[in-house]
Amino acid sequence: MAESTLTPDTTALQMLLGDEAVAFAAIDAGIAAAYAYPGTPSTEITECLLAEAERSGAFHANWCANEKTAMEAALGVSMVGGRAIVSMKHVGLNVAADPFMNAALTGLRGGVVVAVADDPGMHSSQNEQDSRVYAEFARTLCLEPGDQQEAYAMTREAFELSERFQVPVVVRLVTRLCHGRAPVLREPPRAKNPIDGAPDPRSWILLPANARRLWRGLLDRQPALADYSEHCGFNTLVLRGDDGGLGIITTGAGRNHYLENLPDLERAPSHLHIGAYPLPKAMIRRLCAHVERLLILEEGYPVVERALRGVLQSPLPIFGKEGGPGECVLPLDGELTPGTVRKALGLPPRPTVDPKQAGALPTRPPQLCEGCPHRDAYAAISELREELHDVVVAGDIGCYTLGALPPYRGIDSCVCMGASIGMAKGAADAGHQRVLAVIGDSTFLHSGVTPLMDAVSADTNMTLLILDNQTVAMTGTQPTVLSDARLGPVITGLGVPPEHCHVVHAHPKHRHEFAELVKREVAHQGLSVIVVQRECIVAARRHKEERRQQAHGEEANR
């Protein structure tokens, strides 16, 4: 394969998203491959990598069926010596948890970096889980950048650490960092690892006899991981003589909000910033020996705070998100903001224009686009639900979750990727008569195939609607792993009876016919699947524009 060497400009600042900073760091670290499933706020990491891979041909990149397959592909790259990055949103790590947890036991060869984007505040997610907990669970290292430049530096370092300690290294990002732009300077690139294809099977076959030895090895490496954390430049401790007895611990982006308010404090506190985990315990002890009380500012779960509070009484009062009366100075949910941190520091709020002057304002929730094919599907579901009042509809994750809102109110649940099918099966198993599952094409391929196998196996009395808009729409119209033409054979190949498997075209004209078809299949005592097809309106517009530009280019070349 012809390879052009990427020569990044290491002299000019570029305005990069935090996600893009991670992507360029992975390129400059010499990755052989990049894998991901799209998920806000992590998507732009892989979008950037795909564009660069196409431009340079220097490494492989592709969207995967889901985060688990992405993680496994990354392990395969490592097994033959190459470096790989796998990117996902926080809940994606739940899907990838099996290979992730076990990867820490294998004898990783090429560095594996797991870039995980948490979404505190739930801008585009169903929960606020904190990926630092996963890193500790797997007994690996976690780096938590506070800004875009650090996202670059830490991702570069994470590859080195992964190879030094033979563990997958987590780079924990948060929404504001992923989707904030700031100037970033790249560093000279490193050459790619040779691909030699000679793994030691004893380090990769996790049979109990090997796994026990490898687990012991991982446990034996823990002091070395802790030692790294204690001495690396990402954790910094500043002790001041005139701190008034106050010590601050910040982690990741928490530092930004602290520094934002620092000029307004009468005395600058002593300050420990944590950017690398496991926790730098000696540094924490040095801070605690120096101050009389602690305030902990961390984005997400109170991970540091819990470790410090423990079960026995702390010798110092600790202020943060948990603890007794007077100690909770920050909310447990939502994001940190300059304002909440300001309050926690005991500063008065900044004066503002009185928001009451705005008067009562209507909310403006996101909604399905004008011309979206899902509107046609939901119009039919609404018609069905009006006629038959006892239809339970298990929904799923994607643009079509917006069918939950008025005027459709078309779904009753939305829990995690693929859950619609399994939950519909459960509802039917329990004896409910009219059960629908609604899922998108990409979510079906991500996590819907295996529960459909369960439903086939039991010929469950349920109807599955696959809303096939031929793209991953919510995250920005990425291509699905299989084209819509291959979706039908996948479904019938699983064993869905062909007479109860329908592929129909979504269109306002066909709404009534479609509603009748759904009604018939809901009445059928057994499993049925209806695929409703029409391209996403946003993707269709984009494709039209691309064709126009292409034609324009061809004309210009003539």
Next chain:
Amino acid sequence: MKTDIVLAGVGGQGVLSMAAIIAAAALREGLQVKQGEVHGMSQRGGAVQAGLRLGDAPIHSDVVPEGGAQLILSLEPVEALRYLAWLAPDGVVMTAAEPFENIPDYPPLEDIHARIRALNGGHLIEAARLAKQAGSPRATNIVMVGAAAPYLPIDAAHLEAEIRERFRSKGADVVEHCLRAFALGREAGACIEA
């Protein structure tokens, strides 16, 4: 020097492009910049907000602090009112006057306009009309960049250079329309200031 701006509008209106043009021009000016964007779910016709922080010293938080913004720059009048808690007491609200009505309970427009006019620094710009006048109805957000220009710590020439650069690939006509939209917006913004 520090200028915090909250940019507001409805998903699809061009809030992010507006932020990107101002951010890039600020870099040309030699300023430090942090730009917060909104991706994902809320882009689908929902309320969208982006933060832009400009300064001559390092900027820390990725988001504009409550009470920190000198300017709310909005492409939609109802959206302009949503973020007053982020506006400094002497801050300015500069918004397109034309509504984007994709919700059933949109309040009477005169009422919304009156609320904006009642603010100390509240200004309505007929951005859609000016964009049309400039030759490109899609350039409403460029009109608003122009309207904001007198309040930005950025030389207008840098903003124009950025607009040229950004739309170059779309052809000379589009560049011309955008520059005219910028100039009309700037005129409208400057009139208010005087």
